[in-house]
Amino acid sequence: MSEKAEEVVSPPRLVVSVDIFGRVTVEQPSHDPYAGLVGCLVQGLPEVMQKTLLQTVPHLVAAAGIRDLALGKPVSPDESDRRRLGLWGFALRAHGLHLASCIRAGLMGDDEAERSAYLGWAEDLMRCGQAVVSVFLSGAEFASFAHLVPNWSELTKKASKGARELAFAVAGRKFPYCLPSFDVRCLGYGWLKPFGYFGAAHDPVLDHVFSEQGIRRLTHSFGIPAVVGPMARLNTLKGRHRRLDPTFPSNPFSLLGKEMLESTILVVAIGATLGSCSTEVDDATVAPNLIAVGGMRFRSWVEAPRGILCHQVTTDREGCLVEGRVLLPSWQNLWLLERAATEVVLQMRVEGRTRPEMEATLTDLARFYNPCVDQDGDFVEFRWME
Numbered sequence: 001m002s003e004k005a006e007e008v009v010s011p012p013r014l015v016v017s018v019d020i021f022g023r024v025t026v027e028q029p030s031h032d033p034y035a036g037l038v039g040c041l042v043q044g045l046p047e048v049m050q051k052t053l054l055q056t057v058p059h060l061v062a063a064a065g066i067r068d069l070a071l072g073k074p075v076s077p078d079e080s081d082r083r084r085l086g087l088w089g090f091a092l093r094a095h096g097l098h099l100a101s102c103i104r105a106g107l108m109g110d111d112e113a114e115r116s117a118y119l120g121w122a123e124d125l126m127r128c129g130q131a132v133v134s135v136f137l138s139g140a141e142f143a144s145f146a147h148l149v150p151n152w153s154e155l156t157k158k159a160s161k162g163a164r165e166l167a168f169a170v171a172g173r174k175f176p177y178c179l180p181s182f183d184v185r186c187l188g189y190g191w192l193k194p195f196g197y198f199g200a201a202h203d204p205v206l207d208h209v210f211s212e213q214g215i216r217r218l219t220h221s222f223g224i225p226a227v228v229g230p231m232a233r234l235n236t237l238k239g240r241h242r243r244l245d246p247t248f249p250s251n252p253f254s255l256l257g258k259e260m261l262e263s264t265i266l267v268v269a270i271g272a273t274l275g276s277c278s279t280e281v282d283d284a285t286v287a288p289n290l291i292a293v294g295g296m297r298f299r300s301w302v303e304a305p306r307g308i309l310c311h312q313v314t315t316d317r318e319g320c321l322v323e324g325r326v327l328l329p330s331w332q333n334l335w336l337l338e339r340a341a342t343e344v345v346l347q348m349r350v351e352g353r354t355r356p357e358m359e360a361t362l363t364d365l366a367r368f369y370n371p372c373v374d375q376d377g378d379f380v381e382f383r384w385m386e
Contacts, residue, residue: 014366016341017383022349024341024362341365355384 015027341362348358363380 015381015383016362016366017385018345018358019385022342022345024338024345026338026341026366337365 017025017027019025344361344365345358348361359380359382362382366380
């Protein structure tokens with residue numbers, strides 16, 4: 001990884017303050033997540049695509065209300081924005097964002113010539129292998145452009161089989177686990193390490209994904225994880241999203257099953273991609289929902305309950321996960337960390353725990369809600385206002 005890339009993904013420092021009443025506030029000073037987002041976005045892409053994305057992403061973020069979507073706020077762009085950008089209802093999650101915009105604009109535009117131009121551009125991008133389809137489209141929209149993607153049916157079939165096996169294995173099981181056809185070796189590496197000894201609580205939200213219909217919807221976009229699209233931000237929003245599971249537990253550790261799904265579904269997609277390649281995967285080789293950045297490392301965007309995440313995973317030649325980490329933080333959800341941390345502090349005070357014990361637990365929580373941290377790094381600064 002280049003020096004510039006290392007600078008982009010360096011872990012931010014958190015300042016955790018605890019007042020005399022046990023209330024916790026979390027700050028992340030001097031950190032611009034969108035600068036890091038654009039930096040990670042262009043890594044490994046051809047120079048011409050880097051220029052296109054650097055020009056496009058800031059405009060999309062501003063014009064389509066992506067920042068508000070990421071913050072969990074309702075966004076209602078006007079009809080011109082909807083037709084031009086085609087991003088209403090979606091959160092930012094992809095190095096293929098501009099391609100998705102082209103496809104949807106081509107399907108939704110009023111002018112026939114404009115629609116043809118957009119679809120032609122999208123087809124050229126896919127044929128050149130310089131962009132990624134990563135949008136959770138409806139069935140009709142999916143059918144309108146799926147034929148443009150080489151080997152789409154074959155790749156989706158492989159991903160679906162692995163995703164189904166994985167989803168049923170996650171429910172109610174203890175970690176680590178191993179499937180006969182899918183070797184998961186990420187526990188003990190990266191940001192999952194502190195939670196390797198926790199059992200995965202049964203997550204009722206995932207019941208919607210375990211069905212055959214849910215798995216098909218999950219894999220139609222080739223590896224999009226369970227917490228994307230209709231499942232996104234179930235833990236952060238009240239109102240219409242909560243109707244899917246009004247009793248969802250607030251314990252942060254109960255989310256471990258979904259965090260495993262994020263990485264492992266991604267690896268299912270990678271494994272299917274590697275299996276379909278007749279030659280070695282090189283830099284800038286892309287496939288639906290992921291990009292190869294060299295050295296058997298892949299990146300993919302995920303919109304999770306903790307915010308927009310960029311996963312980077314390392315695999316072996318068989319497509320098995322060797323290491324996984326998140327490059328971009330979920331800074332939007334620091335308020336969730338504050339709420340969980342306050343509960344932890346109050347409970348540990350009742351139990352008579354020491355300050356070092358509290359700090360150790362709060363550090364683990366910070367790693368969960370903001371996973372862009374070094375496991376051994378001193379990334380949290382505690383300020384006890386007592």
